[in-house]
Amino acid sequence: MINIGILGLGTVGSGIIRIFNENSELIKKRIGDKINVKKVLVRDLHKNRDVEIDKNLLTTNPDDVLQDPEIDIVVEVIGGINPALDFVLKAIENKKHVVTANKEMMAKEGWEILTLARKKGVDVYYEASVAGGIPIIRPMKESLTANKIEEILGIINGTTNYILTKMAKEGKEYEDALREAQNLGYAEADPTSDVEGYDARYKLAILATLAFGTKVNVMDIYTEGITRVTKTDIKYAEELGYAIKLLAIGRQRKDGLELRVHPAFIEKNHPLAQVNDVFNGIFIKGNAIGEIMLYGRGAGQMPTASAVVADIIDIIRNIKAGTVNRVVSEYDDYIPVIDMNSIVSRYYIRIRVKDKPGVMASIAKVFGDHGVSLQSIIQKDTKGEEAEIVLFTHDIVEKSISDALVEVRLIPTVIKVESVIREIR
Amino acid sequence: MINIGILGLGTVGSGIIRIFNENSELIKKRIGDKINVKKVLVRDLHKNRDVEIDKNLLTTNPDDVLQDPEIDIVVEVIGGINPALDFVLKAIENKKHVVTANKEMMAKEGWEILTLARKKGVDVYYEASVAGGIPIIRPMKESLTANKIEEILGIINGTTNYILTKMAKEGKEYEDALREAQNLGYAEADPTSDVEGYDARYKLAILATLAFGTKVNVMDIYTEGITRVTKTDIKYAEELGYAIKLLAIGRQRKDGLELRVHPAFIEKNHPLAQVNDVFNGIFIKGNAIGEIMLYGRGAGQMPTASAVVADIIDIIRNIKAGTVNRVVSEYDDYIPVIDMNSIVSRYYIRIRVKDKPGVMASIAKVFGDHGVSLQSIIQKDTKGEEAEIVLFTHDIVEKSISDALVEVRLIPTVIKVESVIREIR
Numbered sequence: 001m002i003n004i005g006i007l008g009l010g011t012v013g014s015g016i017i018r019i020f021n022e023n024s025e026l027i028k029k030r031i032g033d034k035i036n037v038k039k040v041l042v043r044d045l046h047k048n049r050d051v052e053i054d055k056n057l058l059t060t061n062p063d064d065v066l067q068d069p070e071i072d073i074v075v076e077v078i079g080g081i082n083p084a085l086d087f088v089l090k091a092i093e094n095k096k097h098v099v100t101a102n103k104e105m106m107a108k109e110g111w112e113i114l115t116l117a118r119k120k121g122v123d124v125y126y127e128a129s130v131a132g133g134i135p136i137i138r139p140m141k142e143s144l145t146a147n148k149i150e151e152i153l154g155i156i157n158g159t160t161n162y163i164l165t166k167m168a169k170e171g172k173e174y175e176d177a178l179r180e181a182q183n184l185g186y187a188e189a190d191p192t193s194d195v196e197g198y199d200a201r202y203k204l205a206i207l208a209t210l211a212f213g214t215k216v217n218v219m220d221i222y223t224e225g226i227t228r229v230t231k232t233d234i235k236y237a238e239e240l241g242y243a244i245k246l247l248a249i250g251r252q253r254k255d256g257l258e259l260r261v262h263p264a265f266i267e268k269n270h271p272l273a274q275v276n277d278v279f280n281g282i283f284i285k286g287n288a289i290g291e292i293m294l295y296g297r298g299a300g301q302m303p304t305a306s307a308v309v310a311d312i313i314d315i316i317r318n319i320k321a322g323t324v325n326r327v328v329s330e331y332d333d334y335i336p337v338i339d340m341n342s343i344v345s346r347y348y349i350r351i352r353v354k355d356k357p358g359v360m361a362s363i364a365k366v367f368g369d370h371g372v373s374l375q376s377i378i379q380k381d382t383k384g385e386e387a388e389i390v391l392f393t394h395d396i397v398e399k400s401i402s403d404a405l406v407e408v409r410l411i412p413t414v415i416k417v418e419s420v421i422r423e424i425r
Numbered sequence: 426m427i428n429i430g431i432l433g434l435g436t437v438g439s440g441i442i443r444i445f446n447e448n449s450e451l452i453k454k455r456i457g458d459k460i461n462v463k464k465v466l467v468r469d470l471h472k473n474r475d476v477e478i479d480k481n482l483l484t485t486n487p488d489d490v491l492q493d494p495e496i497d498i499v500v501e502v503i504g505g506i507n508p509a510l511d512f513v514l515k516a517i518e519n520k521k522h523v524v525t526a527n528k529e530m531m532a533k534e535g536w537e538i539l540t541l542a543r544k545k546g547v548d549v550y551y552e553a554s555v556a557g558g559i560p561i562i563r564p565m566k567e568s569l570t571a572n573k574i575e576e577i578l579g580i581i582n583g584t585t586n587y588i589l590t591k592m593a594k595e596g597k598e599y600e601d602a603l604r605e606a607q608n609l610g611y612a613e614a615d616p617t618s619d620v621e622g623y624d625a626r627y628k629l630a631i632l633a634t635l636a637f638g639t640k641v642n643v644m645d646i647y648t649e650g651i652t653r654v655t656k657t658d659i660k661y662a663e664e665l666g667y668a669i670k671l672l673a674i675g676r677q678r679k680d681g682l683e684l685r686v687h688p689a690f691i692e693k694n695h696p697l698a699q700v701n702d703v704f705n706g707i708f709i710k711g712n713a714i715g716e717i718m719l720y721g722r723g724a725g726q727m728p729t730a731s732a733v734v735a736d737i738i739d740i741i742r743n744i745k746a747g748t749v750n751r752v753v754s755e756y757d758d759y760i761p762v763i764d765m766n767s768i769v770s771r772y773y774i775r776i777r778v779k780d781k782p783g784v785m786a787s788i789a790k791v792f793g794d795h796g797v798s799l800q801s802i803i804q805k806d807t808k809g810e811e812a813e814i815v816l817f818t819h820d821i822v823e824k825s826i827s828d829a830l831v832e833v834r835l836i837p838t839v840i841k842v843e844s845v846i847r848e849i850r
Contacts, residue, residue: 015713018713019571019713022573022712022713023571023572023573023712023713026573026638027570027571029638029756030570030638031570032753127568133713133714133715133717134717135560135564135568135569135717135719138563138564138567138568139560139563139564139568142563142567142735142738142739143552143560143563143564143732143735144560144731144735145452145455145456145734145735145738145739146444146448146452146730146731146732146733146734146735146738147448147731148447148448148451213451213454213455271699271720274696274699286731287447287448288440288443288444288447288448288558288727288728288730288731288734289558289721289722289727289728289731289732290558290721290722290725290727290728291721291722292558292559292560292719292720292721292722293718293719293720293721294560294717294718294719294720295696295717295718295719295720296714296715296716296717296718297714297715297716297717300715302712302713302714302715303713303714303715305571305713306569306571306572306711306713306714307568307571307714308571309570309571309713310567310568310569310570310571313567313570313571314567314570317751317752318748318751320751321746321748321749321750321751322747322748323743323746323747323748323751324746325746326742326743326745326746326748326751327742328457331454
C-alpha cells in the first residue's frame with residue numbers, strides 16, 4: 001500500500017478523491033497495489049465538501065503531510081507560489097515524491113524544484129500543469145525524444161478559447177462573451193490571468209523548457225491578451241479564410257527561440273482552427289514525426305485530476321520498480337529568446353480613417369516606404385464620414401510594421417489604428 | 426554506450442538510421458549516453474541503400490543480432506508473422522529487450538510475447554505498431570491510467586482515409602482514388618489489407634487490449650472495408666451533415682465490448698470528421714478525462730521511425746535506471762465481445778427502386794414492422810424509370826435492420842439495396 005498526502009481540497013483536490021472513490025478497483029488492477037490517501041491539508045476542517053471523504057483525514061497542519069514518514073507522495077493542488085512552493089520544497093527535502101498541478105510554480109521555479117528533487121533522489125511530476133488532462137508533458141519527455149522539436153503552437157487557455165469561440169460563432173462582443181464565460185464558471189471574477197495571456201505564458205514556459213531543452217524565463221515571453229480583439233476583427237478574419245485564436249508559440253530558429261503568446265490569424269483548415277469552446281489543442285512539429293496535435297479538455301475538475309492521478313500512478317510504478325529520476329528533464333543550456341522586433345509574419349491591420357480622397361494612397365505610401373507589401377486591401381464605408389481600411393500584408397519583419405504604424409498614426413486623415421494581429425502558419 | 430541490433434532495413438529501418446544520423450547529438454543529450462547500432466539484418470548485403478550506413482554493420486545472419494551478447498536491444502522492423510515472431514521470441518529468450526513496429530504480430534501474438542518478456546525480465550515496446558508517430562500506446566499505458574476508458578474511435582488507417590478524403594473533396598470514385606493512392610505510394614499494389622479494414626483491425630485489437638484490460642482475439646472484431654462506399658454515399662452524407670470515415674470502434678458496455686471496424690457516418694463537427702488525407706486521429710473517452718484526440722501522421726518512414734526510436738530511448742532509460750517491466754500491460758481478463766446483431770446505431774440506407782406508385786409505402790411498412798423508425802427520407806428520381814430512396818433511421822438494434830433488409834430486398838419494386846452504413850456518435 002502506498003500512502004499519499006494531498007495539499008489542498010479545492011476543485012482539483014476533490015476531483016482526485018472522486019477518482020479514487022470511483023476507479024479504485026481499476027487502478028488497483030493496473031498497478032497491483034492500493035493507493036491510500038492518508039492526510040489532506042485544508043484551510044477549514046468544517047466546510048461542507050462536495051466529495052465523499054473521511055473527515056478524519058483532514059488537517060489544517062501542513063506538517064501532518066510533509067513530516068509524516070509513512071507518506072511517500074505529496075500531491076500539491078493549492079496553486080500559486082505561496083505557500084505551495086515552500087510546501088513542495090519541504091516535501092522534497094523530506095524525500096517525498098511530488099505531484100503538482102501548479103503551472104505558475106513550475107514555470108517560475110521548476111528549475112530549482114527539479115534540481116533539488118534530483119539531488120534528493122525523488123521524482124516531481126507535473127502533467128496537470130499544462131492543458132489539464134491532455135497528455136503533453138509525458139509525450140514531450142518520452143514520446144517525442146527522437147525529434148528535434150521545431151515548433152509548438154498551442155491553444156492552451158480554455159477561457160480565452162471559449163470567449164473567442166462565442167465571439168466567432170454567435171457574433172458576441174468581447175465583454176458579453178467574457179460575462180457568459182464568468183457565469184458558466186469558465187472565467188474567474190478577475191479574469192486578468194486568462195484574458196491577458198499570463199496563464200498561457202506560464203504553460204508555454206513549461207512546454208518550451210521540455211521541447212527545446214532550455215531554461216526559460218517567463219518574462220522573456222512576449223505576451224498579449226485578447227482584450228482588444230473585436231467581433232469586427234473576427235468577421236474580417238473569416239472573410240479572409242482565418243480564425244482568430246490566442247496562440248502560445250514556441251519556435252526554434254538558428255539564432256534562438258521565438259517565444260510568444262498573442263491572438264493570431266490561423267487558416268481555417270489548420271487543425272488548431274477547429275479547436276473550439278473550452279477545448280485545448282497543442283500542435284507540435286518535429287523533424288522526424290512531422291506534425292501532431294493533442295486535443296482535449298485543458299481544464300476542469302476531472303480532466304485535471306485525471307492527469308494528477310496518472311502522475312501518482314507513474315511514481316508508484318517507479319517506487320515498486322525501485323527506480324527514481326528515470327527521466328530527467330532539466331537542462332543546463334540557455335537558448336536566447338529572439339527579440340519580437342525581429343520576428344517575421346504576415347499582419348492584419350485595421351484602420352479607421354476619414355472618408356477623404358487620397359487617404360488610401362497616404363497609408364500605402366508609408367507602408368511602401370518601410371518595405372511592407374500588401375497582399376490584400378479591403379475598404380468599407382462605415383459611417384457617413386468615416387471608412388474602414390483592412391490590410392493584410394505579405395511576410396515582413398515586425399520592426400518594419402511598428403515603424404510604419406508610428407507614421408501611419410501621424411497621417412491627418414487616419415483616425416485610429418484599431419487592430420494589428422499577426423498571422424501564424 | 427548501448428548496443429542495438431536492427432532486424433530489417435526497409436522503409437522504417439532506414440528511417441531509424443536516418444534519425445540516428447541526424448539527431449544523435451540531441452539524443453545523447455537527452456539520455457546521457459550514445460546509442461550504437463551494432464548490427465543490421467538485411468536480405469541483400471549489396472543492395473543500394475537510400476540511407477548512409479556503414480556496410481560492415483549489415484549481415485544476412487539473424488544470429489549476428491540475436492546471439493550477440495553485447496546487443497541489449499533488438500529492433501524488429503520486418504513486419505508480418507514469419508520470420509519476425511521467431512526472431513522476437515529468440516531475442517527475448519536471449520534476454521534482449523525488444524522494440525517492434527509490427528502490428529500484425531502484436532495483435533495476434535502480443536499476449537505470448539509480453540508474457541514471455543515478463544518471465545525473462547525484459548521489456549517489449551511497440552509504440553510504432555499503432556498510428557505511426559502519434560503517441561498512443563504510451564498514453565494508454567501511462568497517461569490515461571486514472572480512467573475507466575469508455576470508448577475509442579479511431580481513424581487508424583491512412584490509406585483508406587486518403588481515399589475517402591479524395592472521394593469527398595474531389596468527387597472521385599473509389600477506384601480512381603485508390604489508383605491515385607497507389608501512384609503516390611500510400612496504397613500497396615495489393616491494397617486488400619488496408620481497404621478491407623484488416624490493418625485497422627490489428628491496430629484496434631492492440632488498442633482495445635490496453636484500453637479495456639482484456640485479451641482480444643482479432644477474429645472477434647467485426648470488420649468491413651471501404652470498397653463498397655461510393656461517391657454518391659459521400660454526397661448524401663454531406664447533405665445530411667456527415668462525413669464518412671473508416672472507423673475502428675471500441676466501446677465498453679455493461680454486457681461486454683463492442684469491437685468493430687467499418688465505414689461510418691460521423692457528424693461534421695466531430696473532431697474526427699476533420700481528420701483528412703493520410704492523417705490519423707484517435708478519439709478517446711475516459712470517465713475522468715472526458716474526451717481527447719491524438720492526431721498526426723499514422724504512417725510513413727520518419728513518423729514511424731520516430732516512435733521506434735522513442736521506444737529505444739525509453740528502454741535505455743530503464744536499463745540505466747536498473748529497472749525492467751516497470752509498466753505491465755498484459756491482463757488475464759477476457760471481456761466478451763458483443764455480437765454485432767445487438768449493437769444499436771442509426772443507419773443510412775440507400776435503395777434503388779422502380780419509380781412506381783407505392784414503392785415508398787411498401788418499404789416504410791417493412792421497416793415499421795421491424796420497429797425501425799425513420800428520421801429522414803430523401804427520394805430522388807435518377808433515371809427515367811428508376812428512383813433512389815435514402816433513409817436515415819432513428820436508433821435501432823442491428824438485428825432489426827438486417828431482418829428488415831431481407832424483406833425489403835423481396836419487394837418487387839426494389840431493384841437493389843445499394844448501401845447500408847452505420848452512424849457513430
